[in-house]
Amino acid sequence: MLISQISKARLTKGLVVLALLVTSVASFAQLQTAVQVVTNTNNAAANSQNNIDRLSDQTEELLVQYRTVLSEIESLTVYNQQLEAVVNDQNATIQSMNEQMAELESTNRAVVPMVIEMVDMLRKIIEADIPFYIDTRLQRVVQLENMLDASNVTTSEKYRKVTEAYQIELDYGRSVSTYSAEIEGGVKVNFLQIGRTALLYQTLDEKKSGWWNTQTKRFEELPEQYNSSIKEGIRIAAKQAAPNLVGLPILFQASGE
Known part of the structure; x- marks a missing residue:
């Protein structure tokens, strides 16, 4: 009887230990589950935070791009306004130039014939004039x-x-000059040009002098008495002597004697 009670007691104790073991295992499994849940939650939270950080960076980058685009739009707006003003000004200039061209074309039709006539007249004037600097003119x-x-x-x-x-031809009428050239026969002489009043010459040896006779339209020799005065006139024109009164055969030429 006693043995039976002892065996029952041991059995009960064993059952209690077994129950405790079962309870411990269950608690440990629950703990592991809880730990896993916490771990998973932390991982999820970490992933979520990473996603939040990534989205925040993307948002910041997009914000910077948005502000950059706004700045470019503003710059383009100002540029387009300025460009529009330039284009309008160019259009106005083109319109003005077209109007001027039309006026110029009308003016050209009137000016061109006049210019041609002026050149023809200039040739006639030179050919009829005293032949000083004739080749150049x-x-x-x-x-x-x-x-x-x-x-x-x-x-x-x-x-x-x-x-x-x-204007050059007009200035010749107020000028006094000297230069070297040849007359008929290939004789080289020094010329004395006094406006359009007289064209005198003297040979290089200063022994002969002459003048352009406007009546006969040719060079003619003058008496020796004019040699010294023509020589002096040539020196004055060449600025080799001071200005002075010189007796030249201008009146003789004008009277046609």
Whole structure:
């Protein structure tokens, strides 16, 4: 009987230990589950935080890009406004130039014939004038005549060149000069040009002198008495002597004697 009770007691104790073991195992499993849940939660939280950080970085980058785009839009708006003003000004300039071209074309039709006539008249004036610097003056006319046919020279430039040539001819009438050239027969002489009043010459040996006779349109020899005065006139024109009164055969030429 006693043995039976002892066996029952041991059995009960064993059952209690077994129950405790079962309870411990269950508790440990629950603990592991809880730990796993916490771990998973922490991992999920970490992943979520990483995603939040990544999205925050992307948002910041997009914000910077957005602000950059806004700045570019503003700059483009200002540029377009300025460009529009420039285009409008250019259009106005083009319109003005077109109007001026139309007026210029009308002016050219009137100016070109006048310029051509001026060149023709200049040649006639030089050919009828006293033949001082004759080669230079006629060459200037030839250059003007060639210029009239040049398509790369504007009408205004042609007119300017012609008026410039007329001014040179006008200045000749107020000038006194000396230069060397040849007369008929190839004789080299020193010329004395006194405006358009007289053209005198003297041979290089100073033994013979002459003048251009406007009546006969040729050079004629003068008496020896004029040698010294013509020589002095040449020296004055060459600035080798001080200005002085010189008796030249100007009146003789004008009277046609």
